[in-house]
Amino acid sequence: MIGVPVIPPSSSNPATAGGAGPQQVDDQTKAAAKDFEAVFLSQMMSHMFDEVETDTAFGGGQGEEMFRGMLVQEYGKMMAKGNGIGISSQLQKMLIQMQQR
DSSP: OOOOOOOOOSSGGGGGGGGOOOHEEEEEHHHHHHHHHHHHHHHHHHHHTTOEEEEEESSSSHHHHHHHHHHHHHHHHHHHHHHTTTTHHHHHHHHHHHTOO
């Protein structure tokens, strides 16, 4: 499960509460947003790959079926690591707004 950084509002400035600096909070929210986008993309692609049969000419079989989930997960991570589809930037903005309340 993806961990969303939550900083307790122990001071007047939630971004610096608990000893975490603003840059650390930004880095944590960016990482959480990228992780979420990677999981989202992996889930979308897993449904696409469910209908693709394994090719026996280049491996295939039970081994390919077993490791396909990991391959799709890595595809999602690599897509999110680049520009992704824009979910992570929007999610990061929303996370920061929620922490400032």
